[in-house]
Amino acid sequence: MDSLVIEGGARLRGSLKINGSKNASLPLMAGALLAGPGGGATFLRDVPNLSDIVHQIALLRELGCEVERQADGALKIEVKDEKDSHARYDLVRKMRASICVLGPLLARRKYARISMPGGCAIGDRPVDIHLRGLEAMGAVIDLDGGDIIARTDQLTGAEIFLGGNFGSTVLGTANVMSAATLAKGTTMIESAACEPEVVDLANCLNAMGAKITGAGTPRILIEGVEALHGAAHTVIPDRIEAGTFMVAAAITNGEVRLENCRLDHLMAVVDKLRAIGVIIEKDNGGCTVASVRRLEAATLTTQPHPGFPTDLQAQFMALLSIADGNSVITEKIFPDRFLHVAELARLGARLHKEGSTVIIQGQKKLIGAPVMASDLRASAALVIAGLIAKGTTTVMRVYHIDRGYEKIEQRLINVGAKIKRVSQEELEL
Ligand code: EPU
Secondary structure, eight states: OOEEEEETTOOOEEEEEOOBOHHHHHHHHHHGGGGOTTSOOEEEETOOOOHHHHHHHHHHHHTTEEEEEOTTSOEEEEEOOOSOOEEOHHHHTTOGGGGGGHHHHHHHHSEEEEEOOOOBTTBOOOOHHHHHHHHHTTOEEEEETTEEEEEOSOOBOOEEEOOBTTBOOHHHHHHHHHHHTTSBSEEEEESOOOOHHHHHHHHHHHHTTOEEEOBTBSEEEEEOOSOOOOOEEEOOBOHHHHHHHHHHHHHTTOEEEEESOOGGGOHHHHHHHHHHTOEEEEETTEEEEEOOSOOBOOEEEBOSTTSBOGGGHHHHHHHHTTSBSEEEEEOSSSTTOOTHHHHHHHTTOEEEEETTEEEEEOOSOOBOOEEEOOSHHHHHHHHHHHHHSBSEEEEEOTHHHHTTSTTHHHHHHHTTOEEEEEOHHHHHO
């Protein structure tokens, strides 16, 4: 298990390229199943090289796909046979987003057996809304030995309300929208997730022959078609990766240009950063993020898109922990997503958690210490805090960060961070 050892205090300066989005790539790769054998290959450009993607590739291969990286980096996915429709626990427990093969498998093969994803470090994470949506289209769903078993003779279009207690569901919308592409008749999803990753999936499915309108709004209409075929598609830039690097630039009082960054996907984040004193200037294909003074405190609440994303909550907590004054962060998507609180406190952050709200008393400085990564975004927050903490911060269990950020230490080194990756053995020497 590797760790990242960070010497705090270096100002980040230079340019960074944002990779394709992990959370867009995972459902897009699952969507390629909808072409079926003989339907031609799907080529996805800008799929990042991450452990979650490696797991998704392994799953697609088990499901009868040939998957390979082309010389130009594009991921080629071609369905060769449809005999096996079982996503086993071994794979699903490594990556719960494997659930996004459920809709495509059911629509195309009329049968899917998917291990029920368990909870994870950020909360319970049920999939009841995904199942409710598929049932509304005529799927029969049972649970056996921890597996969800979904069958249908033919999915039929339906009017489906897909909202839940915490708002819309991103992968639930992806699953139901994907399944509806091959249903008989028209499906209307009300309270659909509006995230850019849903829009990206709809664009790719349309290029494959689907008839989807309204993606990016709470009401999506899908007119079912007979068959889909392969297509070529470029994955959108990762807005969470971009937001994470923005915070890293801001906390170090640096100046970093982000290439391949879509500010229109990050409006709530940019608004908050500007409000606390970060300078963000848009240019052709990207933006420059700079900070020249002590930042101000803020109040923020996570919400479904276009609100402030839960996937940047931990990173902002690190940033606000050295802001001037008291800040308040409320988590409305995953109310238990706070494992980073105790670790940030080890670095000297003054945090008081009350239910799903954390009050942050801004400090003048943080002080380096060994800390433990608990999940992907919490790890990113600890790295960000380490960039400014006085002395050495060692972030252990960084395999979490490799799930979502490709070569993070190398890219941060390129803009001036003092950070290195060490193995457990090296750490113990
Ligand atoms: N929910 C239910 N029932 C369901 C589905 C969701 O109650 O059937 C609840 C969840 O428990 C949560 C809320 O609805 O309270 C929203 O969850 P959502 O379904 O939108 O999450 P997801 O689709 O499983 C994706 C991202 C997450 C991101 C969330 C929210 C992927 C692969 N994952 O998860 O990304 O936090 O949307 O934006 O797209 C990450 O990248 O670090 C990450 C966790």
